[in-house]
Amino acid sequence: DGWLNVLLLLMFAYGGFEAALIPMGEAKDPRRDAPFALLVGLGAVAVAYVLVQVTVLATLTDPAANDRPLAASARMMMGESGAVLMTVAAMLSVYGWTSGGMLNIPRLTMAMADRGDLPKVLGRIHPRYHTPYVSIVGVAVAIFLLSLQGSLLQNISLATVSRMITYGLVCATVLTFRRWDLSRPGAVGEARFRAPAGQTLAILGIVVSLVLVVRMNLREVVSLGAVVTVAAIHWAVVRGHAGRAAAAIVLLIGMAAPALAQQRVSEPGRYEGWSAPQYDGWQRTAQYLTMDDGVRIAIDVIRPTRGGALHGDPLPVVWTHSRYHRASMVDGRLTTILDWSPSIRRLLQHGYIVAAADTRGGGASFGTQQAFFMPRESRDAFEITEWLASQPWSDGRIGMFGRSYLGITQYFAASEKPPHLKAIFPEMAVFDFYEFIYPGGIYRLDFMTKWQQLTSQLDRSARFDWGRRQLGPAAPMDGDSGSAWLAAAIAEHGGSGDIQGYFASVPFRNSFNATLGAQLHLERSPSSRLGEIQASGVAVYHLAGWFDMFPRDATLWFRNLTNPQKLIIGPWYHGQTNGFDLGAEQHRWFDYWLKGVDNGIMREPPVHYFVMTTGQEAAGGDDSPDGIWAASATWPPRATAARWFFGGGASGSVGSANDGVLARTAPVTAAADRYVIDFSTTTGTANRWTNGYGGGLGYPDMTTNEAKALTWTSAPLNADLTVVGHPIARVWVTANAPDTDVFVYLSEVDAAGRSHYVTEGALRASRRTSHAAPYQTFGLPWRRHFPEDVRPLAGEAVELAIDLHPTARVFPRGSRIRVTVAGADRDNTFSPMLVTEPTLTVHRSPARPSGIELPVAASPQP
Structure with a gap:
């Protein structure tokens, strides 16, 4: 799929070399000069493009992540002045290309108007400048409208598909038209012009055109179909074929009805028509990764399957760094991150690999936990991310997901700036730990006590009931030695210490804990990594709930980061996103950042929030209040x-x-x-x-x-x-x-x-x-x-x-x-x-x- 999409874009880039045929009527020997002009023109363009690509790849580590790779490459070679020079050259090139189009295309519409194929008004000539001014304005308006209704890549794809349809039709007509005897209308004889392998090349051109045209998405089918059908109706009317016009209208309705019924939707909580599920199952492997300090980290990798067969092409990977067991054995049954975060199943079905790792000192990982969010834990996230990117089944584009602790680890992972981490989706994650543990200076005793009980149970791989869910015992690694390794890891966890005691001993933001040798609030709060997270450039989607612990924190993240980002706040508690399709939103986000699908998510207002009109408890514990979703360019909105x-x-x-x-x-x-x-x-x-x-x-x-x-x-x-x-x-x-x-x-x-x-x-x-x-x-x-x-x-x-x-x-x-x-x-x-x-x-x-x-x-x- 990726190669076909690239070929479609290359057809646009190389388009134009066929213009060498236009002056062939003035050539001395068209049979010799036409092929020569085509091949030399195409070859010169190919050499220039290859040199540009080689230069960019040699100077930039990740050119695809740069929206101005030519300027960035020139900056690497010639400094800031080189970047400016390249930018000016690109602008002049675009100006020249656009000016050429504005000179040529209106002449075509003017000629069609003169023949009666378009409205006569398009053929009007300016009395002073002697130019088809109505056609020029009309073409300019059409180009402007196209630029508004789609991105550059979408319009390139549409233009290339149009070109390929035309090219395929020309190739098809060559097989017949080249045999016509123009001196005797209707007569067919031997070909008057023979090209080496001409028939084979024409057939090959038809096949290539058909292969690339099938890359059209629904939007392109509707756009092209509408244009072609409207043109057919117009032609039939002006030629006096009312019956054909009526047939074309029926054809247009027939095309539009299913297209409208299946139109694509991309909005918060809804994502339809952009892709179909490609996979119907998955395969899980569990193994250890050895960090650079020798500690072994447990990780599950879940890869999609179709009909029992693993995916073939490398795929993007989304993963989570969990304190609460990447996988558990519940009454003898394996539960994985897909049970804990069921929304992620949708990503598997649509061509993503999912991974989950236990933090060191937790689950089946080795090591110990010292309070939480140790600096070493963040380094582990860096190594795990880069390991995932290096695997043959990975395409190198990595994202992260998860809630609460699993959301906070994403901010810390981004702060380590792993080169292949492109986007994260942290849900209900803290900003400043002191303000949560000591709100206004008052110790949150109940939470810290209960969380200590939870984590100590999990570190011993004992069963723990989390609301309606059960955690633990931890699932072992694959293989005959898995249980033995798990027992050895759990034995190491005994040195993790008393989390509640650690934080009860540090009542001030700058308090120092002698046992850990750290100022826990200043060193372990993710807000301390703001600069590093911004420098990472990682795209961030913050999710929070009005009845969660961290709605203020989510707004502070949004206010203080300059990364590409979005913020959504719903009427939820910590364990909820009811009434909202979280899987669809994650799919939208990761499609945009990991697959390059321009689904419009970053053109929406960046803030999406729910305005409640009833009390949460009015509808019952698991139900959300009534209300309305609203959007804003800023937080807080104008008030x-x-x-x-x-x-x-x-x-x-x-x-x-x-x-x-x-x-x-x-x-x-x-x-x-x-x-x-x-x-x-x-x-x-x-x-x-x-x-x-x-x-x-x-x-x-x-x-x-x-x-x-x-x-x-x-x-x-x-x-x-x-x-x-x-x-x-x-x-x-x-x-x-x-x-x-x-x-x-x-x-x-x-x-x-x-x-x-x-x-x-x-x-x-x-x-x-x-x-x-x-x-x-x-x-x-x-x-x-x-x-x-x-x-x-x-x-x-x-x-x-x-x-x-x-x-x-x-x-x-x-x-x-x-x-x-x-x-x-x-x-x-x-x-x-x-x-x-x-x-x-x-x-x-x-x-x-x-x-x-x-x-x-x-x-x-x-």
Whole structure:
């Protein structure tokens, strides 16, 4: 397939040498001069092209990945001035080619108009310049429209197919026309001009044309068919053959109907008509790769089969670097990455190889894990990528996929800049580990404890139930020694250490863990590799969910990388992408970057996000909210900050400690709301945080939790209110303790009084000092969290600026907006009780106006 596509492009590149036949009527000996001119012209072009290709291949390591290979090659040989010279030369060449076409083609349309084959208007001559100006303008408009409706490669393919159809027809007519006796109309005799092997060459030309024409895709078939049919209708009409015109119209409808029924679709979550499944099965092999430090890494390679036979041509490879077993034995049955990530099966069917490797110290790999994301692990990813690219069954174009840990490893792999890694598809992956493990300086105890339990079980190759799925024991390598090797690898895992203990010992961003000899937050956060990832040039598709742990992280990745990239955020928890065809989107992405299919994915707005119109829990735990997908060129989309203030009075909507009112007007008198912190306050054990380690999902009615805290609730809205972006709470507080944790929740209260969780943020009051961030943060507050930044409370009121995780939510007409402030989240974080009866006071006065800023956007459109 690849060779045929290349031949199709070469036909365009070499097209034009046949123009040597045009002046043959003026040659002294056309029989001798015509073949000579054709062969010399073609030979000269071939020599020039070969020299150019050899030069480019000798100077560039990966010319196919460069959109200006000639300029890049000239830069390598002659410096920047050479690149400029080559660029100017290319522009002049294009100008000359275009100018020549604009001189020649309108003459053809003018001549056809004079003969009555085209509308007479195309034959008009300009009274002053004596040029067919209507034809010139018409041809220019046609060329412009063609350039708009397809890429350069698509139009080259269409032009070449048109040329091959013409060439094939000419070859077919030669077999008959060369025998006609023009002096006697209708008579056929011996050929008047004999060329050596002329009949054989004509037949060969027909065969070659047919082979290349079958490379037409649906778009080209429709375009050419429509043009030919419309031309036939026009010819039949102008020649007075009404019956033939009617037949041509029927033919056009017959061609268009199936074409329209099978038209190609490429849009987020939909990918149809671009290719058909080529394979119906797969073959898995499991083996060890030895890294350059001697550690053996377990890897599965899954290659597609058709009718039981392995693929023949080398194919692109997509792989994942897993902490959670590349393959397991579940009740004696083998489960692989295809069971863990079923969307990837689609790639196998469409001509991709899939691979999965255990990280060192995990699964069947040897070595140990020291906390997580060791620098050595990233180096392993580099070596695995390049090994995959070097295999005879691989075409050298490598991509990566995976979620959570398997998403984070992709960013680290890209930071190592493996030459053959072209594109990654990280799903729900962290940006800054400190902000996740210590949000606002508050330790996320539950997650770290449960994740420690999970990984320690997996490292011992013990069974672990992850939600509805089972992990472990790890599957051994192929061969009789596989079980023995697995036992030896598991024995090494015993030195992996206490992950929860490691991170509990580093409460500050720059804390140093003596056991590991590392500043874990600064060295193990993928955000520390921003520069390296950008330098890699790897294309990145970030996927996140509004109810996942990392929606803010995904937006920060998108904001801070300059790589080719896309961002999608759906109404999902960590284990979900329901209501969206993830396999189709991965297929679109990797087809573009690994197979060169111009399916339009990079011409779409780079941000695709779901605007929710119902609470997640309203439809049940596994269902997504109702809503609308929207697109934007930027994140966040254009929005207006709307300030809502904490006020007094009683909203009458909840029995909380104060039941305050959320108002659009600022307070005019000084007041405050005070409550004794209830440490049983919790968002529960089925939420965005617990689902990250395989726990439940689906927030309950938040009213019970809110009744233990301070709340401010708006009056029922008189119109829909769409919030898209990052809400920021600004809360003035005092406390009777030297420190206090503050949790802020945004919820929607429906007409029945049920409170639907929307988003949240948190901050330890002593960590309130903001600093300039080392990366872009959309203007959100950022804290350094060094020991010297701690400012204990001393009785005075202080303002806490707390950004909440981003959201896209419509608060419908008749619903209420509620903001809740609590002092604990018992089941998810650790908040110490520093005094016997800790009291939190929230101030609301003209000088200290507590409230929340909501990014209000235009109503979403379908």
